[in-house]
Amino acid sequence: VSSVEPLQNVALNRETVQSSVIAAYGPSKGVDGCRNGNLDSGCCTHTLEDLDPWWRVDLLAVYKVSAVTIINRQDAVIERILGGKILIGNSLDQNGNQNPSCGMIESLDGTPTYTFQCNAMEGRYVNVIIPGIKRYMTLCEVEVFASLSGRNQAQGGAAISVQSSTSGTVGTAGKAVDGNRDANYQSGSCTLTTVESDPWWRVDLVNVYTIGTVMITNRQELENGLDGAEIWIGNSTAISDPESIRCAVISHIPSGQAFYFPCNSVKGRYVTVFLPGSAKVLSLCEVEVYYGKYLQFFT
Ligand SMILES: [Ca+2]
Ligand SMILES: [Ca+2]
Structure with a gap:
């Protein structure tokens, strides 16, 4: 008997970093499991007005990433997320911001949630960057749905x-x-x-x-x-x-x-x-x- 395991959010509570931090809106807020889109909820990140603002999570191992979901803030300035790119890879060159792209937020579609299919892209690091512009970046949650390669031999079967x-x-x-x-x-x-x-x-x-x-x-x-x-x-x-x-x-x-x-x-x-x-x-x-x-x- 075989079954398809639901993909887990492997970014949850992992180590994070971002280009700069305003007040208590640190990078860990992007993986704290709270999807609330109001900045006042304390669930969102916030950078300074950086050139190329970015954020990164370290998944600790190389995963095959099926999808990445970004929860944008909802209380104000929702358009700031425009141009945000999701990068996945194993390099830390330029803070990981040279890794291959899985997708970009090109338009606001009226929902707080943007999901990108990444077609099993491989990587340990997932970055979000708004390149080529000076801007504040806020992320209320980033979810990375992925699986490790190789079957878990200890579960199921005859073990x-x-x-x-x-x-x-x-x-x-x-x-x-x-x-x-x-x-x-x-x-x-x-x-x-x-x-x-x-x-x-x-x-x-x-x-x-x-x-x-x-x-x-x-x-x-x-x-x-x-x-x-x-x-x-x-x-x-x-x-x-x-x-x-x-x-x-x-x-x-x-x-x-x-x-x-x-x-x-x-x-x-x-x-x-x-x-x-x-x-x-x-x-x-x-x-x-x-x-x-x-x-x-x-x-
Ligand atoms: Ca959050
Ligand atoms: Ca158990």
Whole structure:
């Protein structure tokens, strides 16, 4: 059984920067999840009157971008957005403003929302720039709908997950591969072990894959819960097997966030998350395993 996953807004809460900032209208307002188009709502960015005003979001990994939506301000001066271009690419030359264009706002069509189809354009950075003119730029939200290349091998199909113990009935091992990154434990999509020494979680991918990346989503309520956890890949269920490879030690994943760990094309069938130490609890909201070399990382 296969299904089409809905594309996520991969820009949400990512790092942003813009050419200049007026007062509290910083670049992060463009990815704060608030689409309110009134400047007074505190949901919009605002530059100074710059030549070529621009804004950028860093998606942290290379995505195939299907569409970008811009929410323009609605309370006044809506025409300032005219000429705004959306750029997508991997270069930071001239602040990313040389990357290929996906589209331009050429006319005001009476709605606050402008959506551009980007036909799987690839890039880590998405810029919005109004080139060739001195102007204030305001963006109330920028949404980037995109997918990583390569299928998540840990979800669906024959993959089987197990963990060292389970606390209660909700936090079963399969919750880390249910396709849901919801980081609130109460939502019922995170694993949970009992308090024990050296808890672990493991997925059996059934076949051997060349693994490019593992993505892990941390619990909202456990800020330091994954500090020191290790990601292992191998062809044996035992991480002590001499051929098992430790692809990463997690220093810290902020609560509720999803972080990527490059695994340098290690081949393996089993992916294990191991949390060394006594009196530990391992709780994972999602573990995704991507293969291939397409996905690039810049850490
Ligand atoms: Ca916003
Ligand atoms: Ca989950």
